[in-house]
Amino acid sequence: MDVSELLDGLNDKQRDAVAAPLQNMLVLAGAGSGKTRVLVHRIAWLMQVEQASAYSVFAVTFTNKAAKEMRNRVEETLKAPVGGMWIGTFHGLSHRILRAHHREAQLPESFQILDSDDQLRMLKRLLKAMNIDDKKWPAKQFGWYISAKKDEGLRPKDIQAYDINEQMMLKVYSAYQEACDRAGLVDFAEILLRCYEVLKNNPTLLRHYQQRFAHMLVDEFQDTNTIQYAWLKLLAGNTNSIMIVGDDDQSIYGWRGAKIENIKRFLTDFSAETIRLEQNYRSTATILKASNALIQNNSERMGKSLWTDGNEGEPISIYAAFNELDEARFVSSKLRSWLNAGNALQDAAILYRNNAQSRVLEEAMLQEGLKYRIYGGMRFFERQEIKDALAYLRLVGNRQDDAAFERVINTPARGIGDKTLSHIRDCARNESLPLWYAAKAIVEQQHLSGRAAGAVSKFIELVEHIEDKISDLNLEEQAKYTIQTSGLMAMYQAEKGEKGRARVENLEELISACDQYELPEDEEFNSPLQGFLAYTSLESGDGQADEHEDAVQMMTLHSAKGLEFPLVFMVGVEEGMFPSQQSNEESGRLEEERRLCYVGMTRAMEKLYVSHAESRRLYGQEKYHSPSRFLREMPEDCIEEIRIKTQVSRPPATGRFSASVSHAAFEESGFNLGQRVLHAKFGIGTVLNYEGSGAQSRVQVNFDDLGSKWLVTAYARLQAI
DNA sequence: GTAATATACATTTTT
């Protein structure tokens, strides 16, 4: 392959990054500036020009999807498979190191991974055992605390608890950690922290990896947290060249520990050069102009301004809806026109701030007969039936896995109730035994009633039988046999309705996933099953089928990061929704909300619609939100206010919460709830409610002509009739 | 063990 091909079609800045000398580098890559392309070409360049071996390349991403894409594109570019190259997620790569050095990490060879759900169950169990009131101390809080501390690289011994609250947190953290260690379990944060510690405490090992990975690349660096940064720094050592790619303006995960300041820290810690990619190949000039203007309201930016040599495009359309139903209907009708104009639905996306907003939209799509696909939600390997099956397989491979034991001991129901279980738990705690061995001991010591003892020993026999039987089978047969013999299949087959059918299908899907699974050759697993189990924990499985069906994409703004669509709707752009209520001025999270808005806007390639609703039913109550400040931050010449044509025009556009009808005036005027009233524009209706006081009061009227759904806030010009 | 009823609670999410 001709080396110059690697630089062809790149702009100057991209070329600078790809062909830079071996040094530490920050590529500040704006949205749509071709950063993946740069990363991929850089790897190819290292191999072709710098004679780097595939073994020396280490590339880190946050998601499996990104890792997969990078690998594919590298292979495409080099026109050859690249074995030996480490491309993966922070967790995936750390896990790989832990597997290879489980002894140094003080983990059993068959250690298993706890996902957040497992972690929560584990904590709940622990809290019960420790007699901690679940009401006063919710398990979730502990989970959050533990993960946050681990993300900071802190073990219980590193933490000083100054108040009672933290003392409690610490106590549970310690107990939880002990329980995990005993059971050979690691949670997500533990994977990173444990890997970091292993490397740090084993200089020889560290040197080995430092020497091997001469070329490190990191994607989405603005999302790294403390431990990830420390881990990278450790691996990079003093001599390796590391290229990080990121965009401080797209940092939207501060709430889960990401440290935006890691980018700046990198510049000093690694004395790195900065290259800015500001040419955008995605959006129209108008969309970019508005996005740039918006993000300029943030302080402490590293500074970057996107530009394009493309078309100006259409203005951004802003729609003020009466309420969330109107908003949804607006979106669906626009999508209908889009489809009728010969476009594909899958080229359109609806973005919202929180998942709860999807429902009304979903209903509107259904009504309009438009196919849609909602991102997020339950993933394949997180489903109940799948986790049940995996728990059997885990227990077969690792009898110490208490989490798996708890999950399947009475699934399907085999007459082992709470009482028997607490016997087992007590014994396990007293003797410091894994639950499995405690159960065995209890049966042997005949501490149980006949029936319970029978049930428990039958369970023990079952697991041992499965282990015995599947040892010579291939992975697919192992899964099949386990799902059948455990009785899971029968149990879900007996479950009636659509749900049961779907679960059976999922179990079958799991078996075929086993069939398709390929054990990575260069990773150290003691069995294919071991590899598959790790795979299911680290790769939650994209889940939904029908991916090829033409459908509108619906997702939160967060999950839209990295994607692009010709047509984008950003809905619910109201104060209190976006920026969200809890991200107000005092919280110090406003800038992150603004970045989120920036991310949303820059998803749009051709056309962007932004909408807000004047009234919105939220948690059973009608809320009145003013348009988001973000709307005001978009330059006027980039936007166009639109309204749909109905017989009814909108209420006055501005000052709508001010005092045309004050509370006092309203009462004085003799209006009552249920009163029939006439509005100059909306016609006749019934007064439903009025609330607030003085200049803030609002009157809600249900207008006859608008249908019962149209609850409109009428601000003035009401006449009693 | 399941079904009915009470209660809490409600950004954002990958691994």
Add this chain to the structure above:
DNA sequence: TGTATATTAC
């Protein structure tokens, strides 16, 4: 308001 989970009743 609607959902997920906990508790209680059968």
